[in-house]
Amino acid sequence: MLAGMSVEEAVEASPAKPRRRRAGARFGVILVTVLALLFGVPWATLVWSGNAWPAPVFIVGTALFVVAAAGFPVLMFRGHGRHDDRSSRIADTTLGVIWQLFVWSVLGQALGLVLALAGVGGPVRSRVVAGLVLLVSVVLLLWGHREAMRVSRVRNIDVTIPRLGRGLDGLRVVLITDTHYGPIDRSRWSRGVVEVINSLNPDVVAHTGDIADGEVPQRISQASPLGDVRASMARVYVTGNHEYMSGAQGWVEYMSSLGWEALHNRHLVVSRGGDSLIVAGVDDRTAASSGVPGHHMDHEAALAGTDPDLPVLLLAHQPQQITGAVAHGIDLQLSGHTHGGQMWPFHYLVRIDQPVLQGLTRHSGRTQLYTSRGTGFWGPPFRIFAPSEITLLTLYAEK
Template sequence: MLAFVVLVFLVIGLIHFYLYKRLLRDPLRPGRTRRVGAVVAAGLGLLLPVTLAGTRTGHLAWLAWPGYLWLALMFYLLVVLIPLEIPRAAVLLFWKLTSRTKEVARNQTDGSHSVTQSDTRGEAAIEAGSAESHGDVATAEGSAGIAPETANDGDGVGRRLVLARGMAIFAGLTAAGITGYGMKTALGGPQLDRVSIPIAKLPRSMDGTRLAVVSDIHLGPLTGTRHAGRIVDLINSVQADVVCVVGDLVDGSVAELGRFAAPLADIESRYGAFFVTGNHEYYSGYEPWLEEVARLGVRPLRNERAEINGLDLAGVNDLGGAQHGDAPDFAKALGDRDTSRPVVLMAHQPAAASQAAPFGVDLQVSGHTHGGQMAPFNLLVKLEQPVVSGYGEVDGVPVYVTNGAGFWGPPVRVGAPPQVTVVELRTA
């Protein structure tokens, strides 16, 4: 654990030193502004671990907004700056090669002229006068506050300064613009997506059954009291037959967030609303939340299934529950059912489909990935989960992954808008 903490601080420190160098040290001359920037960079470096630790334990909630917004902005600064390192290096190399070529040409020109001894003496006198003249110019430049090596921005240090400032301004404006757009998307409420999925064993009487699938609501210190209410309003607008809440409902205890979850009691559906745990329920006290969710009229499916006319709806605990003595049990949920009936499985993580495959699951609905939440982070999510967003297959099991209706950490979504999905089941 100590080694992990040290590694985290080391990585955060290196990231902030890199940002300080590219955004402050390189584009600014030595002085007070650069020193203040170094202090700010160090403070932002400390802000991140304090925010992550404080919000996880329920303390220092007031740090959530500045801490998580800086996390998003830091991420996009890196996304922009790191690719710019290649053209930056190319420009610097080009300038270096050009300078060497000019120097070689100048030396060759100087060496090609021969002069007589008298001419040399005359030239020496001229050069002495020229040196005196140049000294006067240098003195004038010094009195004007211009460093001789940077007096011409087209050469040496001056050119590097222009390049560094251009790179810093471009990265800062681009990262800020992306982060602002992502905030507007994340805080603007979920969109409604519809998808039709055929199920071979679905009886004709159940053709067109609508499942309202919602995941990753993430009630927490940044969501406020309206977050769950507008999600419930959107769910009710589709007149769903079944509502599936597929985990990660909360980021905090019932005592802290119970009032935020109250709108769940207003969910309307033909056959009821159902819930399975996500990994974040285990960080927030899953047992009190199971009781609270049931009290609000949403039935937890705890490695069990419900029979809905000609359809089985099963639910398993999240894979992360194993570390808390509450592991998923696929055999218990699926093992003794009538296999002539179609079954839809609620499982928080798409990866659960690998363990569900031997039981002949007809469709799994999941969340967990947030669709990547902040592109290009979705590329990293692909390393952990077999399906990041939308429809896919895992070991022969059809899996639909909804982006989630909320956000975790930064209140920012880029390339993966929040959503509630209506899955319409069709006979094949």
Template sequence: MRFSLQSILFFVVMNVVVVLGHIYLYRRLFRDTAKHPHWRRAGVVLMGLLATIMTGGWFVPRLLPGETAAIVSRLNWVWMGVAVYLLLGVLSLGGLRRLSAWLNRRQADAAPAPVVDEERRQFLARATAGAAIAATGGVASYGVWRAFHPPVVNEVAVKLPGLPKALDGFSIIQLSDVHVGPLIQRRFMDAVVAQCNALKGDLVCITGDLVDGRVAHLAHGVGALSNLHSRYGTYFVTGNHEYYSGDEEWAEALTRMGITVLRNRHVRIGEPGASFDLVGVDDWGARRSGYPERSYDLTAAIAGRDPSRASVLLAHQPAGWREHALEAGMGLQLSGHTHGGQFFPFNLVVSAIWEHDAGLFREGDSHIYVSRGTGFWGPPLRVAAPPEIVKVTLLA
């Protein structure tokens, strides 16, 4: 894997945030709740260990044997999600406590400053910590259940310009951002395949970020896709995580599984007298990640096609839809990448950053559907952004 300056800076900044976050949790959960040195020492050890696991989560598993590495990875991702909600809980409840104290001081106005009651302060600190832990347990438990529970099925109908009447009602099943890896494995994939087959789509597409790991480790889990059934087969385009995991090796492995990999090219779907073009491009961000020779190239993908024909574009990221896909006359683009934020409050952040964050968008006669993803990345949490399988029905 190649490391860009941007990825290195991101890694450094995130590790600083992780360390500061664990220091804050130590202060609120251990230092403020008791004075006993053994309790505080235990807090230092625990927060230090968890911070180390999280900051080393990218490279430490690569130094460990297989099953041990998987356990460390799982612990890292689970704790990351819990830590986010624990921080939110402590910050929110602590903020309310400080606001209440400030209002009380305002009401007292010119009254003499009260004597600080250390026992009361410690009681409030314990109450805040306990409430934050309880709230975190509830939200995180729901998020884990939703992440591993079968994805919801979202059905949308899209009028595709130029689609022959004979193909009216043609259905495409979209999977995206499955992220097969340490947490998502064969059992999850078998269930997803069963869901897809029950939808009886005419075609299945996978819009990138299928894997988080090498072929040698994940081939068994991904192999469940060989059991997908549809009239016109299964098609795949790369996402940014394929480049982290070996995009060329995975392209070859998926081809052996009977999946058609579209790397900046198009194919004709349908019968000789009634068909449309399925166009696939490599990931938009591959160039910035150090793979300019294997990145998004819509010009190459549509070379030689009749622009008057109906077209569906598979592109992992919604970036470039207006600037490139619309300009090229693509009637529909299917994307993923954003996860819809995956879990609160990141769904709000993603909505603010991405113009097309999740769902169906239209401009003129063209549409783009951005999937929230079928699996998850990182923390096994789905809160306010459930995973989905999308069934798109094309209308003439």
């Protein structure tokens, strides 16, 4: 028995190490399996599978895939675990490249089957497949990088809110989300986003979280342009899940210092023409498990003291939080988080976790949800078939 422990404590503690070892072993097996598939399928398609490349090509190609596969998890850990920007840039770019090569290699195998049925044989078939996989991947990656780095286009959405008063008819709400200021310095991009926002003459500007990957001092040059955002009524912000890996309370305080209202389970009221709208916000659904004191999703606190007859606009980072919005009679929830999938066909994996990928959806007789594809990007500096957006939502009273 361990010294100083009771019998009960010793019994409870004794299985802990074996459980941790088993969990670590499972994680190791999953990691190796994922890496083997992610890097192995493109290697087989481009280098090995019937291509009959000269020996030097085969050796160099194989070496590149082995080095990339071995270095990738190390760089990801250093980059995103320790906020080493150089490692993050290399790992994130590698992830984007290998994801596209993997996807198109899988589709290329289907093409290879068609060619085989058409009578194309030998290394010709495999080389045609390899060439097309490489060509399509390179074209999409170049285009996707341009899409990711450009200032987001404006997406116009009209939303009818039956309880909205006539005095607020035509209220202009600009939504940005998932800016993910990170290892690539996008200070110029950030200033461009602010210029677009201000050109829209918004009444309310909302940021629904995932502001950055990194703490405030590390990302301040990219985030500081948000202080120049103009809105006639309010600038409001809520935390996303990435804040809880990047000093959430620091970001709440920094946004407040820039003049934004951090809706940390609270609300404010905007009024015009004798009519009012409650603008509320809740912390991200991961806040409670983050260990950050005082952070958790709390709709009751956010709506405390509000007039139940007034319409409510709610900021909540994840579409999955819509269940709470429905339960509390919210009229419109604004969310992000999904990035619209960011890199096709990752969309299908996002839909396993979230009820909505993007756009305006209805979830009860009263509650609607708008999910943005995001203004920035996370990780791989690519957006493929999932363009970013700055959203202009115009709210209308029911006629």
